[in-house]
Amino acid sequence: MGSLFSEVFLGALLFGAVAAAVPLLLAGLGEQISEKSGILNIGIEGMMIAGAYFGFLVAYSSGSLWLGFLGGALAGGIVASVMAILCVRLGLNQIVIGIGLTLGLEGLTALLHHVQFSRTYPRLPAADVLAIPLLSDIPVLGPALFRHHLIVYLAVALVFVMIYVYRRTQLGLNLQAAGDKPAALDVAGVDVVRTRTVAVLSTGALAGIGGAYLANIGAGIFVPFITNGAGFLGIVLAMLARGRPVWVLLGALLFGISLSLTTALQVAGINIPTDVIQMIPFLAVMIMLVAFGRRSSLPAALGIPYERGAR
Amino acid sequence: MESTTTPAGTVTDPIQAMIHRLLLTLGPILIALIIAGLILIAIGVNPLEYYGYVIKRGLLSPTGVQQTLTRMAPMLFIAAGLIVAFRAGIWNLGVDGQFLLGAVASAASAPLLAAVMPSWLALIIAFSLATTVAMAWSLLPALLKAYHGVNEIITTLMMTFLGVSLANVMVKLVFLDPGTTVPQTRTLPVEDRMFRLFDTTISSGLLLGLVAIIAVHLMMTRTAFGLKLRVVGANPRAAVHSGLGVPSLTIAVFAISAALAGLAGAVDILGVQGNVRADWNPAYGLAVIPAVFLARLNGFASIGFVFLLSVLSIGGESAARRIGVPTTFTLVLIAIVLIVLAIAEYADHRYQNARRT
Known part of the structure; x- marks a missing residue:
């Protein structure tokens, strides 16, 4: 037990915490965008696993982690575009389609992996880390917090970008209105369907990057069902955060x-x-x-498809 | 093809409406099979051979169809629990946790009880334990929803993650079978399990499941209690104004829904599995949730969808062993079926609206 608070232990704990938090952060921030705009994106688990598989495939065959992230974002985005067409444009049930996409992509990625690699699990080389000068020299904390792949810092920076978007930009206001009172947004001359589509596609891209991180940097390999509920955790985080990006980070x-x-x-x-x-x-x-059991403040129109003129 | 079956003004004709729904279900399933068939071709499998095998094993061969019917039992209970919750507007997405804890409770108790008392009594006690544990697991989300308005999607999802882990802890640390090195609970001897129907291997759980889902359907559509629940689901504010005790109704919904999920776990263990292995989680809920939506929360239609899911999963498992198509393909197939059915439903809805105006 004496070693419990040793430097090695703390270092491993903190480093691992950051590494494990990044995919959840990306999924949570992504889900938050969809929920703000009124779409309950239950398909996020499917978007993550698509990103994990395709991101891994791209990184493995190209040797570039960045191309891998791009591939992950693309794959997540493609799955999200299916969701956007079916749930945003046509207004189909978000839970049926969301769970359908999740089931389908979990199966499809496992199937493709089986066909391609059979039972072998090729491994990517360890990702190169970016040590932040000075900060990374702090004992214990430095190596744990400031020696990560660049994408980790970008993910944390995204929290602040999102705060800016929500508070200071037209897009942020549009997203909020699309979730709270879509009819008002429509009257104001902004296309609700387009706003929500943008939101769902961003969710897909972020979830895809999160999945790619999970496979390429977190594990270094792709195994079927690798996301193991990370997307659902993203949903929980987004709902708990009540629209605030910092809470997703915490x-x-x-x-x-x-x-x-x-x-x-x-x-x-x-x-x-x-x-x-x-x-x-x-x-x-x-x-x-239980302690602070407050009413969750979710967007009023969450989960309700928008149909112009419907009462 | 639907147009020929619904001439204007006769949409309410029950027989024609039934044919219409049947076509609206079978047509999309056929389309889904074709799409999934393209995937099979892409991975170098003859789709006709695969489907032929799935239908033969899942539907036509005597052992296969018995397995299919047996597999339906837990899914019917889960569907029944979901119908109560969803009709009352409660998003109980935590059925898998409630299921697994019910399963562990029955697996932990039944073998010990059966050793000291008649097996029918042991089964009844194991069933009640499973129900109680699952209901207890839903108590926290129920109270938070009823009295604090905390969104139940968050709480039930979290309780399901917790429940799956807790079930694993229980199997690995507490209820471990000392007689084997495999991490699993004690096994209920076959002769002590729920009886089988006639001379088949079909578990009597199937009958219980059918009774449960039909009872739930009648409760929701034919009783005052069901009407109250539907009012709460349709418009909680109106329910408060009309003097309904929304908090206690909410808690009742959670309790019934979780109890049925716990019973699902019990029938699967006491009728089929006999024990719970570590890390066992069939995650029936994930497939049944979209299915009951497509059934429009109708109990009878849900039976049909559960049957379909059951055929595909039993047939898919056999095909994995014989043709070498991994069981993960079944997930893809089920997903495509669900999505195409949802699209067909939408197209039909649009078409009907266009006719009316």
Whole structure:
């Protein structure tokens, strides 16, 4: 037990927390955009796994992680465009299509992986890290927080970009209006369907990048069902954050810490079943909800397709 | 093709309406099979051979059809639980956690009980334990929703993640079978399991499942209680104004829905599996949730969809062993069927509206 608070343990814990938090952060921020605009995007798990598979495939065959992220964003975006056409343009049930896409892509990526690689799991070389000068020299914290792939810093920066978008831009206001009172947005001369389409496509791209990170940097390999509920966690994070990007970041870190706690405890030589540790963040959030159980403030038109002139 | 079956003014004719719905279901399924067939061709499998095998094993061969009918039992219970919740406007997306905890509760208790008492009594106690555990698991989301308005999609999703982990912890640490090195619960001997129908291998769980879903359907459509729930689902504010006790109705909905999910776990364990292996999670809920929506939350239509899901999954499992198409293809097939059905429903709705105006 003496080694529990050693530098190695803390370092591994924090480094792992950041690494595990990034895909959740990207998924949560992405889901938040959709939910703001009134679309409950349950297909995000499918978008992530599509991004993970295709991102891995691109990175593996091109040797470039950045092309991999691009591929992931593209794959997530393509899945999202199906959702956009069916749920935003045609107004089909968002839960049926969302779960349908998730099931289908989990199956399809596993199937394609099986056909392509059979039972082998090729591995990508470890990603090169970007050490931030000075900050990365801080003992313990430095290597844990400031020696990551560039995409990690970009993901954190995205939190602040999103705050700016929501608060200061026309697009941000349009998104909010599309979720709260789509008819008013329509009267103001802004196309509700287009606004929501933009939102769903952004969700897909971000979820795809999150999936690609999970496979290419987090694991270094693609295995079927690799996302393992990360997309659903993104939905939970987005709903808990009540429209605020910073809360998505905090939530993602909380979940990230407990995900990495398992590995860190094993480093420290303590063997606890992973399932016990995995329960911690959910317990923490449930306790928070019970303690501060406030009404969740979700967009008024969440989950309701917009049809001009309908009452 | 629907146009010939619904001449103007006779849409309400029950027989024609039924034919119409049948075509509206079978047509899309055929289209979905063709799309999925293209995927099979792409991976070098003859779709006709695959489908032929799935139908033979899932539907026509005696052992296959018995497995299919048995597989329906847990899914029918889950569908019943979802219908109650969704009709009352409660998004219980946590059925898989409730299912698994119910399964573990029955698997942990039944083998021990069956050793000391008649098996029918052991089964009844195991069933009630599964129900109680699953209901308890839904209590927190129910209270948070009823009294604090906390969105139940968040809470039930989180409780399902928690529940799956807790079930695994229970299997690995608490209810481990000491007699084997495989991490699993004690196994209920075959002779102590739920009886089978006639001379077949079909579990009597199928009958219970059918009774459950029809009872739920009648409760929602024919009773005052069901009407109250539907009012809460359609317009909670109106429900408050008309004097309905919305919080207690909300809690009742959660309790019924979770109880049925727990029963689903119990019939699967006590009728078929006999034990719970570590990390076992069939995630029936994920496929059944969209299916009950497509059935428009109608109990009888849900039975049809559950049957379809069951045929595809049993046939797909056999095909995986024999033709070498991975079971993951079944997921793809089910997804395509669900999506094409949803699109067909939309197209029909548009077409009907256009005729009326």
